Amino acid sequence: MKTADPELMRAMNRLSVLDAIRRHGPISRVEISERTELSTTTVSAITGSLLDDGLILTRHEGDIRNAAARGRPRVMLELNPAAARVVGAKITASRMVFVVTDFCGDVLSTLTLPIRIDRQPISVIADLIEDGVRRCVVDAELSLKDVHSVCLGLPGVIEHRTGRIRFSPILKDTNVDFATEMSARLDTPTIIESDATAITLAHHWFGKARDLEDMVLISLEQTLGLGVLHEGRLFRGAGGLSHNLGDLVLGMGPDGVVRLSSQAGEQAILADQRGDGAFAEAVKLGRGMAHAQALIKAEDSQLLTAAIRAGEAIGLSIANIVTLFAPPRVILVGTSLALGAPFLKSLGQAYALAIPPSLQGVSELVFDDSNDEFWARGAAAVALYELYESPWSTTGPAH
Amino acid sequence: MKTADPELMRAMNRLSVLDAIRRHGPISRVEISERTELSTTTVSAITGSLLDDGLILTRHEGDIRNAAARGRPRVMLELNPAAARVVGAKITASRMVFVVTDFCGDVLSTLTLPIRIDRQPISVIADLIEDGVRRCVVDAELSLKDVHSVCLGLPGVIEHRTGRIRFSPILKDTNVDFATEMSARLDTPTIIESDATAITLAHHWFGKARDLEDMVLISLEQTLGLGVLHEGRLFRGAGGLSHNLGDLVLGMGPDGVVRLSSQAGEQAILADQRGDGAFAEAVKLGRGMAHAQALIKAEDSQLLTAAIRAGEAIGLSIANIVTLFAPPRVILVGTSLALGAPFLKSLGQAYALAIPPSLQGVSELVFDDSNDEFWARGAAAVALYELYESPWSTTGPAH
DNA sequence: CGATTTAATACGCAATCCAAATTAATGTTG
């Protein structure tokens, strides 16, 4: 257990105030005090220090006061976008998407590299990522020196705490200390995070879970991922290990263990379509799902069957996740959603069937088709969150 | 987020010190200081207050000093057993086990009621539990007034925070506010907890997870339960909902969803044996597993098949749990372990097969055949933990 | 110009840490 001292106390309250300002836009000190249940005097002290540090700004104007507004007008406070910049990235097998965001998490520049990097050696991938980060930073008319930290979201089994990639479908190697590698290359602190975890935070900050403290997110991409928000914080397994949903076992088949990834992974759904040359090409370029969507619309029976089977498997797995975490909302994201109505319908039906009676109505399913930039923004949010948490500067209290 | 004030700070450090004393037996102040990373002066202040409140005791004697020990000898501190008493209970379909423990969690008296309470109305069950608690307290030569709180561990889906039983195999009714009911009957604060969660804490405090901060426990009884220890604390689902492993879905069968409980629940394993009159009687009396054990030794093929099938299903499910939580250790407990070698072997094989390669070696399986008293003691530990956490008395700091 | 609401300031309390003093047992020595 962490030892509690005044410093921790201040760090907690600082985070609490900063979070209130981030979430509730321009906000006055009194309102912060109400929301955080901190005394006005404490809020004043903390906001004063935040102002000194340049993390927040005051805004007198634009104060749309109520008609019956009397007395001294409130001074609105908001995050100072210029306080820091971070880079977030989403790395997949067929493309990389980078964003530079300001301190608010608003995007300053975006860069998409449609490069296929299937299981290449680390050095190659690291080269590409380094290049992408540098270019995206330049696009934002910044230098890497202006960037506080970088967060890379990628699929697989990631050990967040150590920055180690235990396994990733995009890497040939396993057990790679990628955080150290990239930090050295970029000369900037670099965080490695599961892509699913990154977009989980994106939804908590900007998307469909802003109102919730508990939530589960299922990402359906090349890899099937899981992100868990528990009591307002990202939940990772013991040792900071991220979850890899595709590794879940559905049962024993004749050829051994049947994993979810073999039933519902992108690969599994599209595998049957190899006969079609154009399709194979599309898959290779990461456009497989778009192509599949067209086939589904044309009622291609082979693909329809695969989609329905996948939906069923995922529906069951979601029910299992809900049995374990009981979140009020489950958000589904990822390219596989493009499979459309048949897929979603079988998913929903399987879920409804599989959810235990005692948990009926506990959780709602929500589908989301955010673009890649949103994922990258989530990675940036992870970097920002660690920034908010850190004590920042000296934060000298009294002057 | 909780607002941090000095009171919270003190509560945290108090818990930290109290926990160090609980875990590391008689311990000197310096050693507490080293372990908790609190300054010696803070430790002295807190231990002083704990001494004033009568929660801990000093022990000068019995201080086995090193040969080269010079200088002032250390004063050893330990929990004061008489500081408080709690009652813990394990409620199953075929019996109830009660314990009264002291402040250390040591058992003062035990009471086992071999009563079958299969799905009786709440009032009947509440009557029996009330009676059991009262008798056990009397056996310890105490009065209910001397008991600080009661914790009941029972199978099913329990909402710890509210004390509500959403579903339990031993109750006919669902969604019962059992905490309120029992608190009123006993006129003592009563906590409702999942039996699996209770024994999880028992293992953390007294058993096979004393050295770990992260751990998962699988309980194989009439109901299949799950307990999770995460970063030294019990992990419960959103809203404090406990997990019910038996509800996990293994796949789609011809008759709909196949749940783990239908493959590996006590009922499922023993169901095939109905033809045997003596066996049915044994099951009804909660001795089914003991009987089954005998049959297995006699190599009854029917039961062997059922046991192997069950082991396989549980092995797969454990792999899934490990995929999600990545605990360094998985502890298996419960009556079904009595099925012996064939069951355990198939379980282990299925687990080894199903664990993802990237997580190989992350987790070790440990089997434990603790008796019912240990479960009840776990429930008592849950009550004690909440007691440790609570600010206790006024805890007046300075005098 | 008074009323009213917000922000900043002054004081007291609690809890941390650091440094110095105190206490207690043990070994050593005249």
Place this chain on the structure above:
DNA sequence: CAACATTAATTTGGATTGCGTATTAAATCG
């Protein structure tokens, strides 16, 4: 054998920092 030195644990005093209540200053509307 008794007084002194030694060593280590604990307590005490003082400075820092935070929160909270109450008071004072500020800014706008009626």
